[in-house]
Amino acid sequence: MKTNNSLRSSVFLVSFFLLTIFSFSQDLLAQKSLSGNKTSEIDYKKEAPDFSLLSLDGKTVNLTDYNDKILVIHIATTWCPFCNAEAPYLEKLYQNYKAKGVEVIIIDVKEPKELVEEKLKDRHGLSFPILLDPDGEVAGSFAPKNILPDLSRDEVMLASNIIIDKEGKIQFMSLLDSKNFDAELIAVKKKLDELL
Amino acid sequence: MSCYKYHFILLTFLIFLPQKEFVAFLPERTIIESKDDKLHIELRFLVKPGFHIQAEDEVPDNIIPTSINFHLPESKHIIKKYFVIKSYDTVIFGENIHKVISSDFTVILEVGIENTPKILKGELSYQACDDRQCFFPRKLPFKLSL
Numbered sequence: 001m002k003t004n005n006s007l008r009s010s011v012f013l014v015s016f017f018l019l020t021i022f023s024f025s026q027d028l029l030a031q032k033s034l035s036g037n038k039t040s041e042i043d044y045k046k047e048a049p050d051f052s053l054l055s056l057d058g059k060t061v062n063l064t065d066y067n068d069k070i071l072v073i074h075i076a077t078t079w080c081p082f083c084n085a086e087a088p089y090l091e092k093l094y095q096n097y098k099a100k101g102v103e104v105i106i107i108d109v110k111e112p113k114e115l116v117e118e119k120l121k122d123r124h125g126l127s128f129p130i131l132l133d134p135d136g137e138v139a140g141s142f143a144p145k146n147i148l149p150d151l152s153r154d155e156v157m158l159a160s161n162i163i164i165d166k167e168g169k170i171q172f173m174s175l176l177d178s179k180n181f182d183a184e185l186i187a188v189k190k191k192l193d194e195l196l
Numbered sequence: 197m198s199c200y201k202y203h204f205i206l207l208t209f210l211i212f213l214p215q216k217e218f219v220a221f222l223p224e225r226t227i228i229e230s231k232d233d234k235l236h237i238e239l240r241f242l243v244k245p246g247f248h249i250q251a252e253d254e255v256p257d258n259i260i261p262t263s264i265n266f267h268l269p270e271s272k273h274i275i276k277k278y279f280v281i282k283s284y285d286t287v288i289f290g291e292n293i294h295k296v297i298s299s300d301f302t303v304i305l306e307v308g309i310e311n312t313p314k315i316l317k318g319e320l321s322y323q324a325c326d327d328r329q330c331f332f333p334r335k336l337p338f339k340l341s342l
Contacts, residue, residue: 079260079323080330081250085289110332119258151329152216158330178327183290 048164049141053107053131056117061105061131063168070195072104072188073162075139077111078119082159082176085183087124093185093192094128100196104128109136109156142173161188165195218247218324218331221338222300228342230309234275235342237305239264241320248287248298249322252279256294259323260333264303266318276306287325296325316340 052062063071074090076083087106094104108116108130121130133139139156151157163172172191174182182188225240243249255261266274280302284295303320307313316339323333 077332078258079333081256081259081287081289081294081325082330084256084258085292089290123258151331155332176325176328176330178287178325181288181290 046170048162048168048170049138051138051141053133053138055129055131056113056121057129059129061129063164066103066164067168068166069101069103070166070192071164072102072192073142073164074104074106075109075142075156075158075160075162076106076120077109077158078115080158082178082181082183084124085181086159086161086185087120087126089183089185091124091126091128093189097189097192100192102192102196106130107133107139109133109139109158142170144173161185163188163191163195171195216331217334217336218244219249219320219322219336220244221320221336223338223340226340233309235307235309237307237316237340237342239303239305239338239340240300241303241336242300243298243324247324247326248285248296249324251284251295251297252281254295256289256292259294260321262297262320262322264318264320266305266316268313268316274305274307276304278304280304314342316342 048063050063052060055061072090072093074083074086076087078084090104090106094102097104105128106120106126108120110133113132116130116132120126131138136156142160142162143151143157157175159176161172161174162170165171172188174187220242222240222242227236227238229236249262250259252262262279264277264279266277268274281297282299282301285298287294287296305316317337319335319337321333321335324331
């Protein structure tokens with residue numbers, strides 16, 4: 001019995017030690033990978049992660065609902081300055097491209113429905129769906145590993161734009177770049193024009 | 197100790213891992229002066245290099261301004277509190293220019309001497325960004341012996 005207890009203690013201490021080392025090493029590795037990537041557009045073509053989220057009007061929205069469309073996803077919160085600056089241009093983009101088979105959604109992270117309705121949808125007059133990601137898990141699933149090392153483990157890449165093609169592949173992903181901030185979504189529109 | 201207790205400790209450690217802060221409180225640079233019947237306190241904060249936080253006022257709608265809150269007993273009250281920002285930085289959002297704080301700044305507090313608590317506790321609420329990302333709003337707690 002005593003041996004069992006001391007074995008458990010040892011296993012616990014070793015796990016604890018390894019976990020601590022792992023947490024720090026993730027930061028170090030991530031720092032390395034960020035230094036190599038100075039552009040806001042990431043070369044990140046892969047299968048888009050599936051999701052199922054509730055929209056502001058209570059409908060369940062899945063990625064598969066957009067199978068025959070090109071989908072633009074913007075990751076936002078109501079307080080994110082850059083997301084607010086992009087919101088009116090997202091609406092313009094939606095109006096200009098929806099007839100061409102392009103859909104737009106916002107994935108709002110960790111905020112209550114009422115707040116998002118007031119501060120995002122109503123304030124900017126957004127007519128496309130806004131989906132609620134209560135724990136940030138879906139938004140986080142799009143993030144390339146280790147690309148933003150300063151983000152805490154429960155944070156996500158806000159103000160990012162993602163384009164998913166009709167086959168469900170990520171064709172474009174931009175990270176915030178406040179020095180060359182593209183509020184008017186010029187890069188997104190350029191990529192959409194290429195895909196259409 | 198049972199296996200469950202070890203897991204509980206591990207879980208607690210993970211939940212309460214310290215969050216990353218982008219502003220530091222500089223207690224060594226605090227100035228406390230007694231003037232007339234008031235205590236004049238200057239609290240210094242530093243925004244870490246490479247980051248900025250939102251200004252304390254005149255921020256666009258929806259943006260969370262930096263604010264400070266003091267925990268004082270009900271009998272104590274603050275006469276005056278205000279931010280002193282030497283210079284603002286600017287961030288350009290399309291057509292709009294928005295002011296942010298990206299260096300050191302001071303919060304000035306005036307409390308009546310008879311109202312002075314022995315320990316001043318409070319928290320600075322801020323929302324930080326850098327060139328590549330914006331971070332969830334957070335609170336920096338601070339404590340100071342008067």
